[in-house]
Amino acid sequence: MxxxxxxxxxxxxxxxxxxxxxxxxxxxxxxxxxxxxxxxSNLKQHIDTAQKTGACQLRKLNLKEVPEELQRLSKMLRTVDLSDNKIPQLPPWFVTFASLKNLTMNNCKLLSLPENFGQLRKLEVLSLSGNSLTHLPQSFSNLVNLKTLTVSGNLLTAFPGELLPLQQLDSVDLSSNKITDLPHNMATLQAVEINLNHNQVSVLPESIAQCPRLKVLRLEENSLEISAFTPTILKNSKISLFAVDGNLFDMKSFHHLEGYDEYMERFTATKRKFN
Structure with a gap:
């Protein structure tokens, strides 16, 4: 038969x-x-993969919103990449991603973050470059495990004070924003490196010298006068690399500042350490 x-x-x-x-x-x-x-078809394939791996890559899919299909994976997703889409805001349920450690949303036309964004308490790495953020929500200070933050190429006008309490923070990239002001009291900031290149910073608070772990401060292409670098900042801080080209002074005058020798001792010691 x-x-x-x-x-x-x-x-x-x-x-x-x-x-x-x-x-x-x-x-x-x-x-x-x-x-x-x-x-x-691609979306389904990516979500099926995410269900197996805990990592969801949804780059360049012309998405206008976060797919609702992700909601059923909220307890297991550890990594989400939504870069290069057109997602102006996150849905309210996004903060239920209790296991999320790495979120990337570069070039997404993102306008704001949810006010309760700080509920993503396991988040360690956050990259939001090339969006239109003007501020970070107050709850951001609840991201107690955040280590790396990149918000370059946005519309921030002030250094986010919400970063000051974050004890695990290592690296902060706020380059290419419109930042003019830094918090008066930065002594609690735990970051090792801060990138403020291509902003409009004109004043450095002396409290930056009290940042306990700050080693690298990038301030290229800002609006700083030579007087911004006080003896307290140069002598007493732990900063071993000032990147300050492109401000309102020439580097020769920077080399003659009081405290420059102490700064160079730190710079040389750090350089020797990595050679």
Missing amino acids: LCCFKRKKSPEREVQNTASSISNFDSVDSGVLYQKIMGN
Whole structure:
């Protein structure tokens, strides 16, 4: 007895057949529909992978919002990358990602973060470059495990005070914003490196000399006068690298500041350590 088995079509063949069946549409409509079909297929594939690995990569999928399908993975996702999409805001349920440690949303047209963003208490690495953020929510100070923060290329006008209580913070990149002001009391800031290149900073608070772990301070292309670098900052801080090119003074005058010799001792010691 002969049996006939119907061969199952592959997802790729189904997509091709579907695309070919829409020939009655004009070419523009056909292209949009084909892209939508492929996008849905890619999304499902990425989410299926995330369910197995705990890491969800959704870059460059032309997303307008965070897919609701992610909500069912809220307890297991550790890494999420939504970069290069068009997602102006996160949904309220996003803060239920209790295991999330690494979130990347670069170039997403992000306008703001939820006020309760600080509920993501396990977050360790956060990258939000190339968006339109003007501030960080007050709850940001609850991100007690945050180690690396990148918010370059946004619209911040002041150094976020919400970073000052974060005890695990190592690296902060706030370059290419519109920051003019730093907090008057920065003594509690735990960061090892701060990048403020390409901002509009004109004053350095002397309390920056009390930052207990600060080793690298990048201030290139700002609006600093030479007087901003006081003897207290140069002598008493732990900063071993000042990157200050492109401000309102020449480097020769920086070399003649009181406290420069003490700074160079730290610089040389650090350089020797890594050679």
